[in-house]
Amino acid sequence: MESKEQEMNFVVSPCKCACEIEKQQKEEVVGPCKIEEQDMENKELEMFEVGPCESAYQMGFLIGKRFSDTIRSRLEKDMVLRRQLVPFAQTPESKPLIEALCKNNKAKYPSHWDELMGIVDGSEAPVLEDEATIVDCTDDCSDLLVVSDSLSLAAHNEDASFGLSGYTYLIKGKLQNGICYIAYTHAGEIPSRAFSFNSNGLAFTMNTVRPVNDEIDPGAIGRNFISRDLLESTSFEDAIARIGSAEISLGHNYNVIDVQTRRIASVETASKFRLSVHEVGATPFFHANMYSHLQNVKQIVDENSTSRKRRADVMAKETKHDFLSVIGDRENKEYPIYMKGPKLYTMCSVLIDLDEQTLSIFQGNPKNKEISHVFSLSELKKP
Secondary structure (H helix, E strand, O other): OHHHHHOOOOHHHHHOOOOHHHHHHHHOOOOOOOOHHHHHHHHHEEEEEEEEOOHHHHHHHHHHHOOHHHHHHHHHHHHHHHHHHHHHHOOHHHHHHHHHHHHHHHHHHHHHHHHHHHHHHHOOOOHHHEEEEEEEEEEEEEEEEEOOOOOOEEEEEEEEEHHHHOOEEEEEEOOEEEOEEEEEEEOOOOOOOOOOOOOOEEEEEEEEOOOOOOOOOOOOOOOHHHHHHHHHOOOOOHHHHHHHHHHHHOEEEEEEEEEOOEEEEEEEEEOOOOOEEEEEOOOOOOOOOOOOOOOOEOOOHHHHHHHHHHHHHHHHOOOOOHHHHHHHHOOOOOOOOOOEEEOOEEEEEEEEEEEOOOOEEEEEEEEOOOOEEEHHHHHHHOO
């Protein structure tokens, strides 16, 4: 059995080989690839209410315990984890990286780190495997955003490899500081690298970006810790400041949505505190998985992303129905916006309506308007 120090020293190891892992994910079908599409689309999305707890560790422990079977099943079937991350973490060259990652992330976010350790212990999953998959796993995703006089929307596709299909749940968390949140969460990870909203009227969606290896700072902050920190944001400005305060390792796209002030910002980040904020206006803004407005960052040219953007750019974007049609589009058979496998899969789609103050989760293609969950963005509002 590994010591507690060894346990913590493997939590954020995926950062170094993120680009290589992403490439292999594109080349092979990973995880439970034989799952039937209909089964995945019909799988009920569970929600677990937790907190307030005496400590962040206790909160994580309760989440890990509640979803232990789901977490352990994901670890067993995640081939990227088993074939790449675990073997890499057992090599001598990984030790300095792991030590730097653990030291820096624990120092920057001590309570979030404790919450992560609670998930590890609560799930009772094999230590090395559980911690390898918890942070900075790669995904894709698309967003379409607009704030005009007549329309204020954020439409999001949560895309990932088949290895994550069926391994998600909703966390309704109540924190000691009085903030509440609802977050779509990947099994074994801290909430949430997908989408979420909190009791301060703020919502968030995220997209992967792909800087080249030379642009990555391997020992810096994991993007999932920043995503978790956003859940405690008190305002639009505070959320952007939280993103900018962290020296991110890989880079990411965070979309900050303020229901109360009717504002949306696309925030792109890269290592060495590089950050760009694009406030969305009346011109619809589509974001896939390449940098769009942060300058002077060398990135991998991703045909999947460029194809999705080209298609979105020529589609109508005048109404809410149009937005659902864009994120549900499958015109390009090789690189559709709405993905159905065999390598990448849209696990769910989300529409955030700032004027109606709702967040809707769609089952299957959003064009069909089959809604599985609707949340009022004011329902968590602090008294």
